[in-house]
Amino acid sequence: MSFTRLDGRRHDELRPVTITRNWLDHAEGSVLVEFGRTRVLVAASVTVGVPRWRKDSGLGWVTAEYAMLPRATHTRSDRESVRGRIGGRTHEISRLIGRSLRAVVDYKALGENTIVLDCDVLQADGGTRTAAITGAYVALADAVANLRSRGALKGNPLKDTVAAVSVGYAGAQPLLDLAYEEDVAADTDLNVVMTGSGKFIEVQGTAEGEPFSRDELGVLLDLGELGCRQLTAKQLEALA
């Protein structure tokens, strides 16, 4: 297909991806991840011990919180701290990131340690949740390495890697890694979270406009698999 996009990409091409490790000095793992102009700062914080409901289980815990700076977007949004409540979208994405990372964690090997992944969107241009997941895996790997270097782990708590990408249909045209304007225009939007070994952790497809057929879903899943494979390579390269 010879469809060309606003930024000149092919329909099956990722935006330039940058993963900068150790962007912060205090956090046990930290990554500035960029998918084009989307820029997410991920900090992994390790604490000894687990939430009360998990105490004395011998098992660890991993969780995530997602948020956007007020001027990450084209026009300024009010802070959720000022409004006094967290919006539904924020909740939904925080939960998605946490679930995605937990899918590759061996809690027993982690022991009774907790890792919190704070994903703060400094600039948003579509795909903030998929960039957050992709970056969070790297920050998590660094936090795990930190624990290991302190002799706090028995085995390797990471069973696999995790990457995520968005795909969608703009009219009849399937697109990989949607930028904000493409996302707004898309009829269908699918977020795919995959392991490095090629299995699905999460598939979330929504018809924003026209409902989609089983065949169309298949095309999007193909594209998502392609994107996740490339992102996995970027992660391994960054961690090398």
Place this chain on the structure above:
Amino acid sequence: MSFTRLDGRRHDELRPVTITRNWLDHAEGSVLVEFGRTRVLVAASVTVGVPRWRKDSGLGWVTAEYAMLPRATHTRSDRESVRGRIGGRTHEISRLIGRSLRAVVDYKALGENTIVLDCDVLQADGGTRTAAITGAYVALADAVANLRSRGALKGNPLKDTVAAVSVGYAGAQPLLDLAYEEDVAADTDLNVVMTGSGKFIEVQGTAEGEPFSRDELGVLLDLGELGCRQLTAKQLEALA
């Protein structure tokens, strides 16, 4: 396959489904929907006018709110009104229900009217969100009929029907319409929202245990299509 479930169902069998219309006296549409022991009361409330951001657009609006009574579940949960904040799960499901119904609404034909779908879970035994969506469509249809009977509509704002069902893997066994204990045990959990014409509005699959393969996803989608087709028939029967 001859797998038998706790409640004696076949792996590809829905629980008994009951849709009772006009359960309430005041609401423009109301349905008590039951998927086995899961019992959701849906009330559709019509108001003339739309939210401020949509004024003078000539377009209508449909939205949903989901909640659980504190003792809907096996053990009592605190009320979200008492805690002073809505949890992430509640937010996430409210948004899913709203999106699902909006996918079949022609806003122009609805005109500047708003329909709110309140889905309150009186008893929960798995599948509360899919029961809510399935019941909400019927309540919505009644509310639309009410508007139409008052001469408030130009055309038909409902372009299609909507039904939803959960499917999942318990080990190697794919299951349709998971009850609570099955859901807890499932490795993979997929919620499928479909139109009566057989297209997808939403597909949300999550690996709670092991990540799933593309083939396994295919099997679950087959089961989901089967379930939605049967639920659509139940809806039409109830509305007849």
Place this chain on the structure above:
Amino acid sequence: MSFTRLDGRRHDELRPVTITRNWLDHAEGSVLVEFGRTRVLVAASVTVGVPRWRKDSGLGWVTAEYAMLPRATHTRSDRESVRGRIGGRTHEISRLIGRSLRAVVDYKALGENTIVLDCDVLQADGGTRTAAITGAYVALADAVANLRSRGALKGNPLKDTVAAVSVGYAGAQPLLDLAYEEDVAADTDLNVVMTGSGKFIEVQGTAEGEPFSRDELGVLLDLGELGCRQLTAKQLEALA
């Protein structure tokens, strides 16, 4: 007196009262109580142990929470969970229900167990608080029976029964068990909570219009006693 009401009742006649036990599968006691079109679902939840301030006292605790579904009423109200705070009316009624039930509880016989009575108004047509109290007594009795059947109680923690009814003046006309439209029109509104043995637990009279005289108060108390006696009979019949 031959005064006839909107729904054809005599001035001293209750609406049809229905008490359906075991409406829920999980709760230790549950009742759907109906005073005409007013419909309240009461769930009694038992937990072992008591709130911190009562620990090691050997005494139990009973409390109640009251709430309305958003479309219980003629026009939809916002959810208190969404507004992030509980309104004064909700607080006031929750406290009234709790006090009313506690008046017949022998905490020593209950032992260090807590029973929470959740009273959720599914449909409101006046008298929701009196219906809630009347139904809550039956749910409480079932929860106590449940505890007893488990051998968790030494004696009988219920010293008496409790029922409640509203009475009021519409102009010069005293009325028993006011429906919503009667309540709105009433000058004086009195809620009476009584034990089965004919004593008062709570008397709350308010002049919504004209202040009332001592004689008028007497007439209302007579009517309230009459209504409570009949409701007590209904409760015993349901529990038989």
Place this chain on the structure above:
Amino acid sequence: MSFTRLDGRRHDELRPVTITRNWLDHAEGSVLVEFGRTRVLVAASVTVGVPRWRKDSGLGWVTAEYAMLPRATHTRSDRESVRGRIGGRTHEISRLIGRSLRAVVDYKALGENTIVLDCDVLQADGGTRTAAITGAYVALADAVANLRSRGALKGNPLKDTVAAVSVGYAGAQPLLDLAYEEDVAADTDLNVVMTGSGKFIEVQGTAEGEPFSRDELGVLLDLGELGCRQLTAKQLEALA
């Protein structure tokens, strides 16, 4: 009866009552009211205009807010502003005060003006709500006089006076105007709000211990009438 109380009062004797007008410099009406050691500061604030739901009705509005300073009581309580929510008791009393005062207001004569009565308990020793109502009437009268002196009123918006007192049973002994320790020990607690012309605005009786009989209620109402008559005299004296 020759029963003597902790502070030496007869059973049917009020505590020393002081009503100090114009305790504040800015408020249109202000009163420091004292029932023994109970000390409530009431400020009446007048604003031109009424809440939105009452606009263009030609009718005024009167409302009240009750609160306690954190160290009004024997041990310090947390501030409701710090906890971020208003408790049920505060809500309940604010509503009671507002209703009580509104019962003697002619909204037409008040015109589209709003009067807010802030009742802040500086020191609590039982009877804070009845002291608040009794003081609030005087502050309201001063605020009305202020409006009248500005030529903002057509007629007299006050149809009667309002006073309130608590009565109760300590064992077999009926008591007027309960101090804190008496209130704690009382079996039955009744708040009576009356007009100067001897009619009831509100009667709220609660069995804290043993339920009470119709005869016992009669004795308490007699005492309450006696107390309100004396408080009315105090109010008129203060306003003279």
Place this chain on the structure above:
Amino acid sequence: MSFTRLDGRRHDELRPVTITRNWLDHAEGSVLVEFGRTRVLVAASVTVGVPRWRKDSGLGWVTAEYAMLPRATHTRSDRESVRGRIGGRTHEISRLIGRSLRAVVDYKALGENTIVLDCDVLQADGGTRTAAITGAYVALADAVANLRSRGALKGNPLKDTVAAVSVGYAGAQPLLDLAYEEDVAADTDLNVVMTGSGKFIEVQGTAEGEPFSRDELGVLLDLGELGCRQLTAKQLEALA
């Protein structure tokens, strides 16, 4: 200088200051402090024990909370408890008062006791935070004396006294102890908190209009020192 102010004071003259001890019956220390028409009620509450983060340190704790009654000001403000959140100004002043008092406390001598200083503004006419600090010192001294009389202290936890005053520039004219109207008109506003021994605990100067020079700051500090010296004398007199 012969500048005369609205209330006839010289530029370097305090308003009449009154410090009334034991204004409340329950609190371990309590003061009604008046700077002209500004009237603040301070209650000092002692509790045995310290916040969790300070346990088993052997050290005590002192903290403060500041608030205004809704009609302390010229026009009524909404209650922070009703709005459900504490405003920035309230937070800021509470923190200032706490810091100021803590500066003269010897935590070791206080032992594991906590003293909370509640400063509630009954009427505001400028300088509420400085009046609060000045009054809070006296209430704190009384609370400490109370602890000492109970034999709960080893030594004297008060190393010095604390007083505070506001100073400012109205145009070219420096003024001591600004009343509300002067404060509104001032270009620069400086709050000075000093010990009885003449050292600074806190200096907070803000240019509301024109930025100020080093020389102007010097003039204001001179005035502030003068005012604090006089307030210290008033405190000692009150405590004598």
Place this chain on the structure above:
Amino acid sequence: MSFTRLDGRRHDELRPVTITRNWLDHAEGSVLVEFGRTRVLVAASVTVGVPRWRKDSGLGWVTAEYAMLPRATHTRSDRESVRGRIGGRTHEISRLIGRSLRAVVDYKALGENTIVLDCDVLQADGGTRTAAITGAYVALADAVANLRSRGALKGNPLKDTVAAVSVGYAGAQPLLDLAYEEDVAADTDLNVVMTGSGKFIEVQGTAEGEPFSRDELGVLLDLGELGCRQLTAKQLEALA
């Protein structure tokens, strides 16, 4: 003096200061400002119009919000959005930043436009509020230039520049621009906000340990003037 600090600085030496303009793509002005390891992202957002209370005045408005990412600090802090309320420190600093910038703004020249300065601390190592003010001035200048380039301004709304620095005493040693560990150890902490023309906008000095003398205050003000002068030069260089 030859005192040497942890990071090798002289007592009167600033940390390395970096001001990176246009760090964001959407905001009208944006700066990443670094004082050593302290890193604050400032975004200036322009909106046409002013808050309601300022409408039709012909005057503009400038305000600021300060916040910290949860892992900006050595150990993770909970998000204020999650806790549902903004802490006192955050409120206090937001107000300080807003006041500081407003001191150099000519509202008339700004016209009815609003500029919000969001200062988000990405990493904290002491001096976050002074870095925020220093960076916010540059972001504000860029936002003003943006407005001017659109022809939206009549004159120059910036009357001067603003910079800020912290100074303090570590024992007998005065220090400029305190890093976190120095701040924790300091007896006295002074934040100085100055204009480029050498006048004070805000002076906030606090005795964390020992109260300070007038002479010691003088030494700190000298150091603060020195630091602000150097920061002003950095700002002008960045804007050149």
